[in-house]
Amino acid sequence: MEETITSKTTVEIRPPVTNIGVIGWMRANLFNGWFNSILTLAMLYLCWQTIPTFIDWAFINANWVTTSDQCKASDGACWSVVTSNIRFILFGFYPHDLQWRPLLAVVILVGLLIYSQNRNHWKKSLGYIWMTGLFVMGLLLKGGLFGLESVESNNWGGLPLTLLLSVFGLTAAYPVGIILALGRQTKMPIIKSFCVVYIELIRGVPLISLLFMSSVVFPLFLPEGMTVNKILRAQVAIILFTAAYIAEVVRGGLQGINRGQYEAAESLGLSYFQTMRLIILPQALKIVIPPSVSILISAFKDTSLVVIIALYDLLKTTQTTLTDPKWMGFSAEAYIFVALIYFVCCFFMSNYSRRLEKELDTGL
Amino acid sequence: MADTPIIQIEEMHKWYGDFHVLKDINLTVNKGERIVICGPSGSGKSTLIRCINRLEEHQRGKIIVDGIELTNDLKNIEKIRTEVGMVFQHFNLFPHLTILDNLTLGPIWVRKTPKKEAEEIAMYYLEKVRIAEQALKFPGQLSGGQQQRVAIARSLCMKPNAMLFDEPTSALDPEMVKEVLDVMISLAQDGMTMIVVSHEMGFAKSVAHRVLFMDGGEILEQNEPNEFFNNPQHERTQLFLSQILD
Numbered sequence: 001m002e003e004t005i006t007s008k009t010t011v012e013i014r015p016p017v018t019n020i021g022v023i024g025w026m027r028a029n030l031f032n033g034w035f036n037s038i039l040t041l042a043m044l045y046l047c048w049q050t051i052p053t054f055i056d057w058a059f060i061n062a063n064w065v066t067t068s069d070q071c072k073a074s075d076g077a078c079w080s081v082v083t084s085n086i087r088f089i090l091f092g093f094y095p096h097d098l099q100w101r102p103l104l105a106v107v108i109l110v111g112l113l114i115y116s117q118n119r120n121h122w123k124k125s126l127g128y129i130w131m132t133g134l135f136v137m138g139l140l141l142k143g144g145l146f147g148l149e150s151v152e153s154n155n156w157g158g159l160p161l162t163l164l165l166s167v168f169g170l171t172a173a174y175p176v177g178i179i180l181a182l183g184r185q186t187k188m189p190i191i192k193s194f195c196v197v198y199i200e201l202i203r204g205v206p207l208i209s210l211l212f213m214s215s216v217v218f219p220l221f222l223p224e225g226m227t228v229n230k231i232l233r234a235q236v237a238i239i240l241f242t243a244a245y246i247a248e249v250v251r252g253g254l255q256g257i258n259r260g261q262y263e264a265a266e267s268l269g270l271s272y273f274q275t276m277r278l279i280i281l282p283q284a285l286k287i288v289i290p291p292s293v294s295i296l297i298s299a300f301k302d303t304s305l306v307v308i309i310a311l312y313d314l315l316k317t318t319q320t321t322l323t324d325p326k327w328m329g330f331s332a333e334a335y336i337f338v339a340l341i342y343f344v345c346c347f348f349m350s351n352y353s354r355r356l357e358k359e360l361d362t363g364l
Numbered sequence: 365m366a367d368t369p370i371i372q373i374e375e376m377h378k379w380y381g382d383f384h385v386l387k388d389i390n391l392t393v394n395k396g397e398r399i400v401i402c403g404p405s406g407s408g409k410s411t412l413i414r415c416i417n418r419l420e421e422h423q424r425g426k427i428i429v430d431g432i433e434l435t436n437d438l439k440n441i442e443k444i445r446t447e448v449g450m451v452f453q454h455f456n457l458f459p460h461l462t463i464l465d466n467l468t469l470g471p472i473w474v475r476k477t478p479k480k481e482a483e484e485i486a487m488y489y490l491e492k493v494r495i496a497e498q499a500l501k502f503p504g505q506l507s508g509g510q511q512q513r514v515a516i517a518r519s520l521c522m523k524p525n526a527m528l529f530d531e532p533t534s535a536l537d538p539e540m541v542k543e544v545l546d547v548m549i550s551l552a553q554d555g556m557t558m559i560v561v562s563h564e565m566g567f568a569k570s571v572a573h574r575v576l577f578m579d580g581g582e583i584l585e586q587n588e589p590n591e592f593f594n595n596p597q598h599e600r601t602q603l604f605l606s607q608i609l610d
Contacts, residue, residue, distance in 0.1 A: 263419050264456035264515075268470035268522060269446035271438075278469060282460050362460055362502040 068326040081330040082337045085321040089337070092157020092312040098149060102160040105137040109163055117352060119359060153231050157312030159341070161231070165303040165313065166345075169238035170296050176239060177246025178285075182276065184251055195247070202244035207302050210237045215309035234306045242299040249291045253284035286360050293353040297346045314338060368395045369428075370526055370557055371416060376425030378408075378415060385411050386422070387581045393526070398558045400568040400589075403578035404604060409561045412578070413528045416559070417448045430525055446474055449519030453531040455511040457503035463490070463514050464499040470522045482521075489517040493547050509540030513547050526557035533564060563608060569593060577601045 031037045061076025064083060071078035082089065091099045112133045115121060141160065144150035156164075183195035202210070214237040215230060222228065257280055265275040285292075304315040312320070318338045322331050371393040378386040385408045393399060401409045414420040415427060418434055418441045427434040429444045458466050467486035471477040477485070490496040493513040495506075503511055512532055519527060529548070533541045545567050552558060552571045562568065568575050568589055575592040577585045577600075585598045593609075596602045 258456075260452060260454055260456035261458065263450075264452065264458070267417055267419065267445055267448075267450040268518070269442050269474040270470070271442060274473050278473065279458055283458075286460065360460070362504055 068330075071330065078330045078333050079337075081321065081327045081333050085324075085327065088158075089314070089317050089321055089334075090158045091160065092317045093155045094157065094160075095149075095151060095155065098143075098151060101140040101143070101148070101151075102156070102158075105140040106160050106163060108133055108137055108140075109167065113167075119356075153229055156231065158317045159314050161306075161311065162303055162314040164231075165235055165238060165306065166300045168235060169242060169303065170299060172239045173242035173246055173299070174292075176243035178250050178281065180243060180247035181250035181254060184247065185254060199244045199247050202241055203248070207238070207241050208305055208308055210241050211305060211309050213237075230309065231311065234309060234311055238299070238303060238306075241302075242295065245295045245299075246292065249288050249295060250284065252291070253286075253288035254280065256287050257284055286357075289353050289357050289360075293350055297349055300345060300349070301342060314341065369393065370395045370397075370430055371559070372426070372428040373416075374426040374428075376415065376422050376427060378411065378420065378422045378424075385581050386415070389425070389583060391576075391583065393557060393559060395525075396555050396557055397574070398552055398556075398572050399560065399574050399576060400572040401559065401561045401576045401578060402563055402565075402568070402604070403576075403584075407578040408581040409578045410530050413450075413530055413559055413561055416528060417445050417450055419450075442474075446470075446522055447525045449522060449524035449527040451512070451515050451519055451527065451529045451532050453535050455503070455508070455515045455535075457511055457515055457518070459503050462500050462502055463495075463506070466503065466514065467518050467521045470518065475522065485521050486517070489520045490514070492520070492550070493517045507540060508536045509543045512536065512540075512544045516544075516547055516551070520551075526559070527551070529558065529560040529562065531561050531563075533562065565593070565609065577604065579604070 030040045056076070058077050061074060063071050063074055063076060063078050063080050066074075066078075066080045068078075068080065068084075071080050087096070087099060091102050094102055112130060115129070116126060139145055139148065141156060141164075142151060142153070180195050180199060183191045184199065186192055211234055214233040218233060219227065261279055261283070262275060265279040270278065304313055306313050307316040307319075315338060318334050321327060322334055327334075369392045371391070373389050373391040376386060376389040377384070389412060391412075401412065403409050411420055415422045415434075416429060422434075430447050432440050432444055434440065434444060457463075458469070461469065464483065464486055467489065468479065468482040471482040471485055472479060475482075487496060487499065490499055493516055495510055495513050495517070498506060498510065498514075503514065506514065516527075516532075532548070533544050536544065541564070545564060548558070548560070548567065549571055558571075560567070560572075572589050574586055575589050576583050577592070577596075577598065579600050585592070585596065585601045587597075592601075593605065596605055
């Protein structure tokens with residue numbers, strides 16, 4: 001049987017008002033069935049109970065710049081613990097009147113990171129900019145040149161130390177991880193087994209024990225009179241640790257690449273390293289952006305474990321502040337402040353990774 | 365056609381583990397010659413052409429390409445790969461690079477051609493496969509037929525002395541087969557040496573100098589196309605042709 005198709009002008013019909021707009025959204029997302037409606041109401045009640053209390057505590061009744069005694073008398077939050085000790089929390093034992101130097105170093109570092117976000121800036125010149133930036137930062141922290149007073153690295157602490165350990169730890173761990181991943185994939189038996197043993201060994205050990213070994217056990221093997229800087233030792237431990245995790249993530253990405261990509265590259269006459277650098281790694285690393293960033297974020301937070309080898313990173317300086325009898329008992333406020341700093345950094349990383357993913361998406 | 369051999373295969377054998385994939389292959393391809401290899405799946409035809417640029421390793425016998433014998437010497441392998449282009453069933457374009465970058469990659473990194481010149485070469489060949497206006501797109505934005513034409517252009521940019529085609533049209537939707545075959549025919553008219561693994565019998569009839577039939581890892585029969593299709597000698601060739609030409 002044949003149907004005749006008649007063409008008529010279509011009148012534009014709007015969807016029913018309950019399906020779109022605010023009402024439609026609420027229906028679909030908040031009051032979609034009796035169970036969800038109850039949940040919504042329960043959550044609203046919970047918010048109504050907690051949020052005003054928190055706002056009262058954190059903002060309305062809060063003490064911003066007071067003495068500890070005034071704080072103790074009040075029932076609001078005591079942000080004074082942060083404001084009064086901010087310089088110690090941020091810079092640790094760095095000499096008080098030289099603290100503009102680590103501050104400037106941190107500003108340079110953040111500036112460099114923001115500048116490098118833009119993929120249009122990924123050129124050779126970026127490398128030189130970083131090298132100059134690092135040199136200036138090192139100079140600012142260490143001093144001893146151009147009339148800057150020398151500051152021992154034992155006195156470094158707080159935010160600059162945390163950022164130093166993380167930024168260098170993560171940027172150095174990534175290439176090491178890639179090399180390990182490639183090593184684990186090769187057919188050369190010695191390199192392959194070295195990489196497998198390394199990765200499995202490091203992943204099987206907690207970071208704390210690595211840090212501990214680097215600070216206590218490692219110096220025992222050094223010839224007498226020879227020392228390696230404590231920060232450097234912790235830094236190396238962090239790099240080695242993170243690299244093992246990165247290696248496994250990168251290996252996953254490598255396995256996601258079709259065999260045909262290798263064949264196409266090889267049949268053009270590209271060498272192994274060219275194939276990896278130009279064809280395989282760019283694709284594999286793009287696939288593993290989300291898990292890599294997870295690792296970077298957790299590694300960033302793990303740098304706080306350096307407290308166990310008596311380095312005064314951001315978390316340790318905060319804890320030390322709280323051992324001052326004057327400020328004891330205000331740990332919530334102090335930790336919220338540190339948590340905010342950590343959160344801002346981590347949020348920056350994950351936000352950036354999402355943007356990068358979108359920019360690198362070429363539709364395949 | 366000058367009788368200068370460009371690919372010589374002598375008594376070549378290949379095994380996958382215990383499985384004897386290629387048995388006593390002897391094949392000489394002269395400059396400018398066009399060969400179509402057909403045969404049932406699993407007959408070793410793809411493996412054979414993949415041995416020619418060492419995507420697969422042979423275990424016995426000799427393969428000489430352009431006067432260079434294929435051995436384990438990496439330098440020789442890379443040299444041969446630059447002289448022999450390869451087109452794959454699944455195109456294998458590099459999805460993270462634009463079409464133009466796909467084409468200039470080989471010339472820039474392998475041939476050390478300056479970037480500007482490499483781009484001129486690339487545009488010339490994109491023009492040739494009639495796809496120049498897509499140069500700045502990514503492979504994922506192109507249809508299968510367009511991708512395969514880009515893949516052919518990518519090989520041509522290396523100015524190869526011979527081209528290998530591994531079932532270039534079998535992953536394509538039917539309506540796109542012709543555009544790829546047209547490009548291959550125009551390549552044939554330019555005198556390119558070609559070895560094509562394909563079941564496109566029309567293409568074989570109009571373009572090939574010789575058609576080879578493989579089964580069970582052996583070359584069972586070879587002949588010029590007319591004879592091959594109208595008067596197949598071997599019983600298995602007859603069976604195969606009757607099945608695909610019905």
